[in-house]
């Protein structure tokens with residue numbers, strides 16, 4: 001009796017799974033990359049018809065080609081797995097059609113996803129926070145060290161074969177004994193504090209909308225922006241880009257920083273007003289900067305920022321590790337599976 005009813009439950013379950021994947025197989029999901037991790041593709045392919053577009057290349061020519069391909073593939077899709085920083089425009093959404101239910105961005109930031117327009121159209125948005133925090137935090141620490149120890153100038157010496165000799169080499173700044181100020185103590189900011197503990201930092205301070213219990217647990221003190229700017233030796237930008245945070249580092253805020261301050265940005269390029277940063281670095285008003293994000297991306301190779309010896313730049317590689325990219329892709333895929341099969345989204349973005 002028990003065995004029979006168990007069998008019944010199992011059969012029913014199998015039937016439901018089969019039926020739901022048969023029913024969802026005619027839903028189309030577009031992945032905007034052709035080097036999306038295999039494990040994540042499999043998750044999608046189990047349920048849906050998956051279309052893939054050439055990786056949306058950064059160079060203009062590649063971008064135009066991929067754009068055509070994308071616009072050809074997008075009509076009729078139920079979800080987009082968005083693995084590029086190409087903006088989700090109205091045009092793109094119109095082209096996709098009214099059956100589009102979800103955009104799943106393979107990133108933590110979603111400023112490029114046109115959240116207002118998605119909300120207006122009732123399209124759900126999911127992102128991949130948390131899974132990328134450790135990798136981005138590692139890059140943030142790398143940028144702090146790279147800028148403070150003047151990797152740009154020092155690497156240049158090595159490349160030229162002209163090492164400065166003597167006691168007074170290109171001297172840098174210590175993390176040891178410093179005050180580290182974090183603008184935006186979210187997952188990434190917290191992960192940075194955890195990683196910096198071993199560097200004997202004297203004091204962690206942070207600012208944001210409100211004091212956070214995680215801050216207390218990490219021994220970081222909540223302060224206002226002005227205090228953070230005027231007291232920090234290292235300033236980390238790990239806040240999302242919003243209308244409120246855009247250009248929050250500008251001429252005025254740079255002027256409040258210490259002369260030995262090192263600014264690190266792992267958030268978004270537009271948190272910083274770049275012309276003002278250029279001037280501050282050029283005039284040695286602050287000591288150095290380390291950027292993983294810029295405006296635009298890529299930064300043209302003849303951009304004047306790249307003439308600065310006290311700037312250390314990376315090409316937006318914060319989350320670019322094998323493990324992290326795989327985890328991001330799988331989370332993005334599972335979000336779509338849940339979204340299109342009526343289950344709760346794993347990491348929804350609350351659209352305001």
Ligand SMILES: *[C@@H]1O[C@H](CO)[C@@H](O)[C@H](O)[C@H]1NC(C)=O
Nearest residue numbers: 225247248249250251252253
């Ligand atoms: C500079 O940033 C501060 C703080 O984010 C802001 O209050 C101010 O309006 C900004 N100033 C300019 C000129 O953008």
